[in-house]
Amino acid sequence: MSTLRPRARGPLSLQTRLMAAVTGFVSLILVVIAITTSVVLGNVLDGRLQDELASAAKGAGAAAAQQAVIGGRIPDATDLVVGQTGVQTGTLVMVVSTSGAASGTFVSADHVAQDLTPLQMRQVVTALAAGRVAEELAGLGDYQFAHQSFPNSAKPQFEVITGLSRGTTETQITTLFSVIAITTIGGLILLALSTAITIRLALRPLREVAATANRVANQPLDRGDVSITERVPASEADPRTETGLVGAALNTLLDHVDASLAVRQRNEERMRQFVADASHELRTPLSSIRGYSELSLRALSRVDTAADPATASAHTALERIQAQSLRMTSLVEDLLLLARLEEGRELTLAAVDLSRLAIEGVEDARPTAQDHEWSIDVPEEPVELIGDTGRLQQVVANLLANARTHTPAGTHISIEVTEEDGEAVLLVRDDGPGIDPAVREELFSRFARGDRSRNRATGGSGLGLSITKAIVEGHGGTIAVQSSPGATVFTVRLPRTPATVLHEHADESGSSVEDEGAARGGHRIGDTVSGR
Structure with a gap:
């Protein structure tokens, strides 16, 4: 059973390899920069959120302590929020007593204090009990918490929990990632286009070299009067550049080959002319040899060769001379014909x-x-x-x-x-x-x-x-x-x-x-x- 072999992938062009290398390296650098920037900015935003949460917790704690001392009771979470100034949107405050009673509120988008639902307060308490300082609250999103305890044997004991929404920070980080991603993709596209144009312009002399070599290769250099007139343009054969040096080298090679072909052509023409002249000049002595041999054979034909062995030997020799002269005449005629045919x-x-x-x-x-x-x-x-x-x-x-x-x-x-x-x-x-x-x-x-x-x-x-x-x-x-x-x-x-x-x-x-x-x-x- 025969198996199908995968077709071998052809080699990539130099332009493709250069584009892939440049785009790949720049992409790696941009990704590293994007990740580093996002991490640093995320840490900065987290630090700012911690500072804002500490400030909000400090204000809520001070208000709770003041109400506990003055009123002698556990303060209500709504009073802690209403009693403060400059509370930002999304701030969450909970007061939890040691007996388990709890009250909670958060500042809505229109700066109105709204009570937390039992489910939301239970999620906060459960998260803190598990040691987590952040939790996804139902209907409110992701929050980060800070809590303070007020233990006092003479006064009621309770905890004040303050939370701030992480939505703003996450939105900023997401926006940053989006901007970096779009900028990186756009930059890579521009980089690929500019790199392709630059490489194409830089490799144009090499393409001109290849085109010139192909035109020369298609010329019939094996016969006839050959003259190589194709050259790489001077603008693409500047030896001061790497690619131009290749074009200049090819032009030098073509000059040498053209000169060599011209010498070969002259030698062939001289040889052809020599063959034609020699063949032409040999026709006369060969005709003479054949004529004299025929005359001698006619004369010997009237002599009794049986009575004279020397005459018989001379007759045989003359026949051989005549046969070889005919053969040489035919050869000379063929050489002369071939030389004239090659001359057109x-x-x-x-x-x-x-x-x-x-x-x-x-x-x-x-x-x-x-x-x-x-x-x-x-x-x-x-x-x-x-x-x-x-x-x-x-x-x-x-x-x-x-x-x-x-x-x-x-x-x-x-x-x-x-x-x-x-x-x-x-x-x-x-x-x-x-x-x-x-x-x-x-x-x-x-x-x-x-x-x-x-x-x-x-x-x-x-x-x-x-x-x-x-x-x-x-x-x-x-x-x-x-x-x-x-x-x-x-x-x-x-x-x-x-x-x-x-x-x-x-x-x-x-x-x-x-x-x-x-x-x-x-x-x-x-x-x-x-x-x-």
């Missing part, structure tokens, strides 16, 4: 029917590999695009030759042409042994070989797939491969119209190259259009 040249654009190219490619490949099974899947309607017919035909031929060469007899090879999302898609499948994952990443590199995964039946330069990729990318398309034992698929995606902007020839009597391109219904890339 050698493409003549016109309307191309990709379905027809696929059909013709299979018809050309079938006689050279009759031990393979071939199939074609193309839509009824032509899949047309703007491209170089000859080069796209070379793409089809290279992919079919690659599948034919690197798979054993009996392998099924299929080619499919479809349309997806406004693009022309060419798929070449085979059910051969697949491509070794160790060489799959370098499959489209120059001189890449798949010998470790596929049984190579014939020789080759190792430039076929790299030329195929250059042609596809020259058309603004992509090529990818997915391979596993029994299923290898090369996928070519080509836009219906290349992104390269074509310019019409202003003069129809231009150079011969332009006339040739116009005669073929297209435009020569490199003469009128720059880049891929």
Whole structure:
């Protein structure tokens, strides 16, 4: 039985952590201050209540003693209250004799003396008997008491109990708590807002650094003419601040990377130009070698090689020289073509029917590999695009030759042409042994070989797939491969119209190259259009 694991909580942002820390510490300080203030003020109010209670008890006691001496009897509680001046509202007075007789009164809100109920007086007596100096009286609220005894053998003995309401003190403390709580909450809200704004402004350079890094990361830095123009704004890259120092460091890094990429680009251009120049220069001596070898072979063909072993050996050597010169010529032509394709040249654009190219490619490949099974899947309607017919035909031929060469007899090879999302898609499948994952990443590199995964039946330069990729990318398309034992698929995606902007020839009597391109219904890339 599987158990559901709780989803791991993601890390908190720096802004959230700073806000939580600042708000938490300030909240703790404010709570401590609020509690301390409330305790101190509560003690002060309790002390004032004690002073007022002592003053009220003193006045009631003096009045009771005077009446007891003059009248020779236990005074009535109401007389003690009425006989005093300045008695505050809520004052309670009780007189309790030793025999248990009691009288009590309290000053109401309208300064009228009202008698205590038997229940209220019983609650007072019970609380004092239990040693409590405060009690919640029915209908009156919380009271605090002070009592005085008047023992005198010659005179009546009694106790005078004085009480003051704690309601005023409790109301003041409650009001204080409310004010402190509201002030604290409001202060924390203002603190959180001001902290958020301050931190957001302080971290803005870091966000600008991240945005700049993301923009640079989205640039295609692995090919073509690369120039990193993105920089952190100078206002956010002040090295005198901590966050600005990060922006300044990133700008320094980008300057260094931009300079390094520029050097790399110049080196690649020099190397590409060297390959193109060397390939171009090698064509002439290779043509001479092949021509002289052919002439020598024609001359030796008229000699009886059976009678002269040396002549037979020379004939064999010349055949080998001619074969190797042909192979080297093919290699030089491929290198020259690849260099020109990478420069954005050698493409003549016109309307191309990709379905027809696929059909013709299979018809050309079938006689050279009759031990393979071939199939074609193309839509009824032509899949047309703007491209170089000859080069796209070379793409089809290279992919079919690659599948034919690197798979054993009996392998099924299929080619499919479809349309997806406004693009022309060419798929070449085979059910051969697949491509070794160790060489799959370098499959489209120059001189890449798949010998470790596929049984190579014939020789080759190792430039076929790299030329195929250059042609596809020259058309603004992509090529990818997915391979596993029994299923290898090369996928070519080509836009219906290349992104390269074509310019019409202003003069129809231009150079011969332009006339040739116009005669073929297209435009020569490199003469009128720059880049891929």
